[in-house]
Each structure stands twice: as C-alpha cells, then as structure tokens.
Amino acid sequence: MVTTPTPGTLLVLVPHSTAWLFVTAALRAGLLGHPERLVLVTTSQSGVPEAGDELRRTLGWDRLNTDVDVVLDHDELVAPHHPLGWTPTTPAELARWRELLLQRAGLGGGPVRLLLRDLHLAPARTLAAALPEAAVDVYAEDLSAWAATPTVLEPSVAGRVGRLLHVDLWPGLIPRLLAETGCRPVALDPAQLRALAGEVAPPSEPGRGRVAVLVEEDLAGLGLDEEEVAALVARQLAAAHAAGADRVRAVRDPLPALGSDSEALAEAGLVELDEDAVPLAAVLAADPVVVVGCRSTLLLTAGVPAVAVQPEGVLERLRPWAHPSRLPLVLTALRCGPDAPAAGLAEVQQLVDALAHTTQPALHPAGATPARALAAERPGLAERFLLPGNPLVGSAG
Amino acid sequence: MVPVLSSGANTTAKTLLRGTDERVEHLVVDATADADPRGRMQRAVGRLPRSRAAAIHDRTAGPGRRRAEAIALALADLRTDWVTVVDAGDFVAPGFHLRVLEAAEQLGAPLVGFGHTRVRGPVRVPEPATEDSSGVVVAPAWRGLVGRGHRVGRLWSQLVHRSLLDSPGAPVPDVRLHHGADHLLGWALHLAAGSSALVEVPGYYRTVHGDADTSEEALLGRVRGHQQAIDLARGHIRADVLVPEAVRAALRMICRLVLADLDAGSRPRPRLVELADEVMTGVGRRTLDAARAGLEPGDQRLLAALRPAA
Incomplete structure (x- = not known):
C-alpha cells in the first residue's frame, strides 16, 4: 500500500x-x-x-x-x-x-x-x-x-x-x-x-510453572503508610495463590512513582520481571494465570484474568477528592474488584460523568444531572463509588 | 559512603549508581534503629558496584547520635583517597561527585565544598541555574562557611582528602553531640584545611524531613555543636568574620527549634530560652550585633522576644 x-x-x-x-x-x-x-x-x-x-x-x-x-x-x-x-x-x-x-x-x-x-x-x-x-x-x-x-x-x-x-x-x-x-x-x-x-517482550523464564504477576504501584502516593502497603501486598500475594499460582513475580506499574521509593514487593521477597522491558511486554512474556494489583491499568491491558485487591479501601483513603487516581481506582474496582457490582455501560457512563462533575464541577457542570440520577436510580453504586467523602454530596444527592 | 538512617536508601543507591565509575567505592552504613527489617541496606549494597556494608553498634541511641556514629565508623573504615557523605534519602545528579572530584584533583586542595539544594516533597525545586552559577571558584577554606548560612558547613557538602583526615590533630566526629556532630566536623575540617575550593555545581539534593528529633539531648547537641564551632572560629586568623557567622548559625538553629515549638502549639521550651541567652552572653556586643544583622527579620524579632534585655 x-x-x-x-x-x-x-x-x-x-x-x-x-x-x-x-x-x-x-x-x-x-x-x-x-x-x-x-x-x-x-x-x-x-x-x-x-x-x-x-x-x-x-x-x-x-x-x-x-x-x-x-x-x-x-x-x-x-x-x-x-x-x-x-x-x-x-x-x-x-x-x-x-x-x-x-x-x-x-x-x-x-x-x-x-x-x-x-x-x-x-x-x-x-x-x-x-x-x-x-x-x-x-x-x-x-x-x-x-x-x-x-x-x-x-x-x-x-x-x-x-x-x-x-x-x-x-x-x-x-x-x-x-x-x-x-x-x-x-x-x-x-x-x-x-x-x-x-514484539519487544523479553525471553520467557524456563520452566516457569503457573505464574502470577503482582503490579508494584505507588501506593504511598495514594495515601497508604508503610505498614498498610505491606499489609496490602500480603493480601495481594494471598490473592495470587488463591488464583492457582505457584510462583509470583513482580512488575512495576507503568506510572513512575512520584513520592515513595519503597519497594514493597522486593521487601516481600518477590523477584521483578525484566526491568528494562515495557511492563506490558514483561507481563505477556511471563504468560501469567492472573495479574494482581490495585489500580494499575495493566490489570485491564494485559488481556488475562486480573484481580484488584482492596481498591475501595484505597478509595476511602484517597485525598483530596479530586485525586487523579480516583477514577482509575473506580473503574478497576468495577472491572476487577471483589464483589464488583453488575453495571451496564449506561450506568458506568453515568458514574464516570458524575465523578467528572464532582472532581471538576467547573469543567463538567452538566454532570450534576447524572450524579443526581445515579444516586436516585442506582443507590448501591452511588454509595460505593460516588458518595463517600464527596464534598459535593449535597449537590450530588 | 551512605550513612543510612531509615528510608530513602533505594533512591539514593539508584542515583549513585547512575554516576558511579570504577574509582568510586561505597560503604553503606546501617544506622537504623531496628536493624533494617525490610532489607533496604542489603539491596542498596547489592545494587552498587564496589560496595560493602557496615553497621553501627548502639541502635538504642537517637537518630542524630546514630548518624554521628555512622560517620565516625565510616571515616575510620574507608581508606580511599577522598571521602564524602551521602545521607539516605538525598540524591545526586548523574556524575555529580565525579565532577567535584575532577575539580578537586585539578586544584590539589584537600577539601572541596559544594552546595546542596534543599528539597521538600516529591518534586524537587532546584536552585535557579544562571549562566554564571556553575564552575569552580577557588577560595580560602573559611569562605565556604560564610555568607550562605551553613550550606557547606557539613560533611555531606564537601569532599575531603585522606591527608586532611589523617593529619595530626585532625577533627573526628564527637558522637556525644548527636545532631551537632556532623555540623561541628564540617566546620572543623574547613578551618583545618590549609587550602580549599568551592565548587558551584548544582546536583546534590538534600531531602528535608519534617520528623526531626526534638528530644532534649538532640536539641542540646545541636546547640553545643554550634557553640564549639564558635570556639574553633575564635582561634582562626579570620575570627572577625567567622565568629559572628558561627554565632549566627547557632542563633538560627535556636530560632528554628523555637518556631517548631510554636508551630506545634506549645510555648518555647525554657531550655531553648536558656541556650539563646548562653550563646548571646558568650560573645561581645559587636560580635552579637554583627551576627544578628545577618539574620532574617523574623528571627531577629523572635530573639528579641525571647530575651527582651538583649
């Protein structure tokens, strides 16, 4: 051509x-x-x-x-x-x-x-x-x-x-x-x-067995302290084994850490996949049975079963309300979180629009309507992802 | 060498790794209170080539004393030609130390001071880089202590040659001074050096922690370190400049501690008021006036409020 x-x-x-x-x-x-x-x-x-x-x-x-x-x-x-x-x-x-x-x-x-x-x-x-x-x-x-x-x-x-x-x-x-x-x-x-x-994947590990990949994320940047990060990693490890993995490897989230330099997964004894590879390429080369994380987009892009551990717990800690990680956490929770509520495309769009309004009301004034509609029509969804800690809860509700 | 107190070892090791070459040897000193249960020290040693680990003995001491012991231990242990300190949590631009080392070797001075940029929070805010702010400035050693607060008055802001550390009567860290030990050592080395240079190379970023040790012994150590620096300066040929500078540094330190008390919603500790009085009555009127003239107006008002008669 x-x-x-x-x-x-x-x-x-x-x-x-x-x-x-x-x-x-x-x-x-x-x-x-x-x-x-x-x-x-x-x-x-x-x-x-x-x-x-x-x-x-x-x-x-x-x-x-x-x-x-x-x-x-x-x-x-x-x-x-x-x-x-x-x-x-x-x-x-x-x-x-x-x-x-x-x-x-x-x-x-x-x-x-x-x-x-x-x-x-x-x-x-x-x-x-x-x-x-x-x-x-x-x-x-x-x-x-x-x-x-x-x-x-x-x-x-x-x-x-x-x-x-x-x-x-x-x-x-x-x-x-x-x-x-x-x-x-x-x-x-x-x-x-x-x-x-x-095309840019690193060589696969020989005899790798059933591998799970844990995504190392900047959890300190989401408001968790060292002990909370260590506890979350322990839960993520348990989730990896519960999904049938007999080996667990770590990969760093594509988003660079702005704040903490902690290496919680290394401290938990995990070996990192090739750190010079693009994270998605490293995950694909590992051919995992599951990818485990909290808010990482890798959970959705890898195209394999994924588990988000405690995204709603992290949402509760997120400050300020307009934190840029709020929406990614919500979508990850909906797709890969525990007890994710069934929600159709229209309802998720309503939630996305409502969150856009409550995080940036000046840019999304029209989002007030879906916010009110969501609270009225899907109170369960609103109570989990829209209302807790929301400074605009009055106008949303 | 990297005296390590707690967190930050990962970042520091990674940045050192970018700039290191075969001439550089690293000694990573574990000065944590809890024997590094997360294994950060070992990972730092594993990352850095030509590195080894050491550990302090007294983990029950406060952070200032642990740091002073780590520096003393490293100075006694290392046999390299040049020595500098990098605190855990601080970070350096790639090749920074090598640029300073090259300047030092060209100049043949046993001590080279360099500035550092204080950083708070995740995003660093470096000093503005202007065209004339980089390069090597040859100046007498004591110049490094004057006119810029105490930015080169500490060991993590200078590169020191072994000959200076091994000379008769060479200063050593006094671990009893806790947080004051590294400050005093910095001053003592500057004053002992026959020749030296200042290098204006941006690239050392010093992380400011909000969780400083405010215990009584740490507080006393800081001020005692400054008081000993005043005594050292008295014997120097440029005592007229250096004594007011040392007094000013001591008073500035006391003001910072008083402000920390006020920020915490408390009245300034009586001990701080006594120490301010001790420093100000220990020098003559002209020295005190010269010292206070260089303080920020807010600090001057604070001192006047602490000691109305002064």
Whole structure:
C-alpha cells in the first residue's frame, strides 16, 4: 500500500515506556498519519528522575524507533530543574525556550503537530506554549482518559486540542479527559498494543510453572503508610495463590512513582520481571494465570484474568477528592474488584460523568444531572463509588 | 559512603549508581534503629558496584547520635583517597561527585565544598541555574562557611582528602553531640584545611524531613555543636568574620527549634530560652550585633522576644 506522507513534523512527548509503546502502536495503526519527520521528546515523571528508568534502555527501543528522526532529551535541556517543575516564566524566557526547541528538534519552517501526554503538566504545557502555531493532539494510554482534566487549561492551549487518543479499555465508554475542549476521542484496540508488546517482550523464564504477576504501584502516593502497603501486598500475594499460582513475580506499574521509593514487593521477597522491558511486554512474556494489583491499568491491558485487591479501601483513603487516581481506582474496582457490582455501560457512563462533575464541577457542570440520577436510580453504586467523602454530596444527592 | 538512617536508601543507591565509575567505592552504613527489617541496606549494597556494608553498634541511641556514629565508623573504615557523605534519602545528579572530584584533583586542595539544594516533597525545586552559577571558584577554606548560612558547613557538602583526615590533630566526629556532630566536623575540617575550593555545581539534593528529633539531648547537641564551632572560629586568623557567622548559625538553629515549638502549639521550651541567652552572653556586643544583622527579620524579632534585655 502506498502511503502519502503527512507534511511537516510530528513532535511527540514520551514520559515512560508504556507511553512510548502506545505511540508506536498508534503510528502503526495509522492514527497519526505518516509524518514526514518524527521527533520524540523524552522526559521523566519520577519524583527523582535520577532514580527513574532510562527510557533509551527500554528493550526494543532502537528496533521500534527506526522511523524516528530525532530523539530529544527534554530533561537535559532544562537541567538541573525538575522536568515537572520548570516552565518559562517571562516572555523572553519563553522566546529562548522556543528557539532552543526549534534548533534541537531541527524544526524548520514546516508545519508542526504535537502529540502530548498530561497536557495540564510541564513539559507538555511548555511545549504547547513554545509552539503556539502547532495543532495539538493528546493521548492517554491508561484509565486517566476517563477522568476529568485535572486543571482548567489556558484557552490558548485548550482551543488547539483536536483529538484524544486512548486505549479502548472499556468499549463504548466515552472519555471525559479534555471533553471540555470539544476534542474527538480516537480509540486504539488494546489487541494492537498487546501485539506490539509481544514484539519487544523479553525471553520467557524456563520452566516457569503457573505464574502470577503482582503490579508494584505507588501506593504511598495514594495515601497508604508503610505498614498498610505491606499489609496490602500480603493480601495481594494471598490473592495470587488463591488464583492457582505457584510462583509470583513482580512488575512495576507503568506510572513512575512520584513520592515513595519503597519497594514493597522486593521487601516481600518477590523477584521483578525484566526491568528494562515495557511492563506490558514483561507481563505477556511471563504468560501469567492472573495479574494482581490495585489500580494499575495493566490489570485491564494485559488481556488475562486480573484481580484488584482492596481498591475501595484505597478509595476511602484517597485525598483530596479530586485525586487523579480516583477514577482509575473506580473503574478497576468495577472491572476487577471483589464483589464488583453488575453495571451496564449506561450506568458506568453515568458514574464516570458524575465523578467528572464532582472532581471538576467547573469543567463538567452538566454532570450534576447524572450524579443526581445515579444516586436516585442506582443507590448501591452511588454509595460505593460516588458518595463517600464527596464534598459535593449535597449537590450530588 | 551512605550513612543510612531509615528510608530513602533505594533512591539514593539508584542515583549513585547512575554516576558511579570504577574509582568510586561505597560503604553503606546501617544506622537504623531496628536493624533494617525490610532489607533496604542489603539491596542498596547489592545494587552498587564496589560496595560493602557496615553497621553501627548502639541502635538504642537517637537518630542524630546514630548518624554521628555512622560517620565516625565510616571515616575510620574507608581508606580511599577522598571521602564524602551521602545521607539516605538525598540524591545526586548523574556524575555529580565525579565532577567535584575532577575539580578537586585539578586544584590539589584537600577539601572541596559544594552546595546542596534543599528539597521538600516529591518534586524537587532546584536552585535557579544562571549562566554564571556553575564552575569552580577557588577560595580560602573559611569562605565556604560564610555568607550562605551553613550550606557547606557539613560533611555531606564537601569532599575531603585522606591527608586532611589523617593529619595530626585532625577533627573526628564527637558522637556525644548527636545532631551537632556532623555540623561541628564540617566546620572543623574547613578551618583545618590549609587550602580549599568551592565548587558551584548544582546536583546534590538534600531531602528535608519534617520528623526531626526534638528530644532534649538532640536539641542540646545541636546547640553545643554550634557553640564549639564558635570556639574553633575564635582561634582562626579570620575570627572577625567567622565568629559572628558561627554565632549566627547557632542563633538560627535556636530560632528554628523555637518556631517548631510554636508551630506545634506549645510555648518555647525554657531550655531553648536558656541556650539563646548562653550563646548571646558568650560573645561581645559587636560580635552579637554583627551576627544578628545577618539574620532574617523574623528571627531577629523572635530573639528579641525571647530575651527582651538583649
């Protein structure tokens, strides 16, 4: 098939290996056209980037990046500042930042498109601000696609968002991220993500038996202390064995830890799967009988039986109410949690819309109606996932 | 070397790993109160090449004394040409120590001080990097103690050559000073060094914990460490500059402790008022005025309220 190149440069922000896998899968699926030039801008969202994973060491990085023209290390450009902490503060600084970016990314006079993740945070915001003429697409390869935008974006950025690319983890469920901008959601089939992950999978362990994979998550960032994390890990181990596993392996959640550096699974004696592999690829190579976690999107993307342990217990601890992990926890609980209530697509959509309203009422004023309807029509669902601790409970109810 | 108090060993080891090379040797000192039941020390040792473990003896002591014992133990144990301290929980930019080491070797000074960025919370907020803020500044050793609080007055902000540690009368950590031991050692080494350099290289991030030891003995140790630093400074040829600086550091420390009491909803402990009085009456009027002039206005008001007659 002859493909017509899309004129100009596509500049993609890649904060971690799972995001990179998603972008590569989206390119292969033709969701991003066929850009004349492709620039990857790498960054780190770890609390301590120096202790985080090096994206360029990811298994398959060179093999899958043959179409990439430039790989630009954003964090090196802004060093010694934290990549999440630096933004240009004056017009002169913004102009210098733009000049540096144009030079390092080799951007000439041609059109530029941006594909960004976490548009509400630096460096996505700083890239969008530096290239005001560029069209913006946003992607979210995890469950955050269904959560409300965490902050109100500047009109100069929000007005340029054209599409939200996401993984079709809940077919038919309409994402709420950036919905206020009127952008068009575009879904990628998770099977395509898994197929690509299979190409960059590490070698399988010989004689592995019935393996379970536990996902190491930033539970401290969800409000749990050390003892609570250790207790939760013990429950997760029990759940893995209850599912018939005779060996348990650990894999790190794709989302980097912002706060704690604890390694609860290593402390529980678990061996980590290949840490240079994309987490999804490592899980697929292990061919597990079950994946166990709490809120990780890996539970839904792996395509194998999954168990979420105590997601509702963690929901109770989550502060503030508008915590970005609230919606992912709710969806994981609904899909993989214990005693998950039966809920049809319309009811889950109602719940997602209601949560979008209660976490960001300014962006989703229309969500008040589904919130009230849910409380009236499905009180059981509302009492488990919408009402406890909700500061807008009055208006919701 | 990494005197380890409790958490943070994972992050610290990972960041050191990024910048290490075959010239660097690590000694990981387990200074935990509970003998590291989660195995963090062993994992740090397992991660770092050319590393080994050591442990303090007295785990019943407070964190300040355990840290001081860990530093003393490591200084006695290590035979490397250069020594520095990295606290567990702190982190460094890749290659940071090697850049400092290269500067030190070029300059031939037995002590090189470097700044650190204090960090609170998960996202670090480094010092602004301006074009003229990086590079090597050659300056007398005592300059490192002046004008910037006590940012290079501690052992985790300097690289020290073995010759200085082995010289006759070389300072050693006084573990009885608890939290004051590392501060005093930093001052003593600076004052003992015949030549030295300051290196303005951003890249050492010091994690600020909100759970400081506020026991009576830790409090006393901190202030006694500062008082001994004042005495040391008196014998220095630049005593006119260094004594007010040491007094200012002591008073600043007392203000921090008083503010912690006030933040906790308590009246300042009488012991703190006595110590402030002791520090201020122990020096002459001109020295005291010079010291107070460099304090923040809030600290000045606080001291005036503690000791209205001063």
